[in-house]
Amino acid sequence: MGSPLSCIIIEILLQYYEHLILKHILEMKAVIYYNCYAYDIFIVFNSTTITEEEIMNIMNTIHSNLQFFLTHKDITL
Numbered sequence: 001m002g003s004p005l006s007c008i009i010i011e012i013l014l015q016y017y018e019h020l021i022l023k024h025i026l027e028m029k030a031v032i033y034y035n036c037y038a039y040d041i042f043i044v045f046n047s048t049t050i051t052e053e054e055i056m057n058i059m060n061t062i063h064s065n066l067q068f069f070l071t072h073k074d075i076t077l
Contacts, residue, residue: 013063014036014062017062017063018036018062021058021059021061021062022034022058022059025050025055025058028049028050029046029049030045030046030049030050031043031044031045031046031050031055032044032045032046041059041068043055052070056068056070
């Protein structure tokens, strides 16, 4: 099952890597909204500036032992 500290350690690690790598796309205004809760990440992005494949490539360069998968949730207003 793992140590009770494992959730805290992974949260610290992910926040560190998010700050280093995702800061660039947030500053470009390519990503409009980014939120991470537990093991889910919600991203709203400008499709004229960046594609979902580019975001996935950036996310998967965070660490060699981490791999992110894409799930579509199309929202129509």
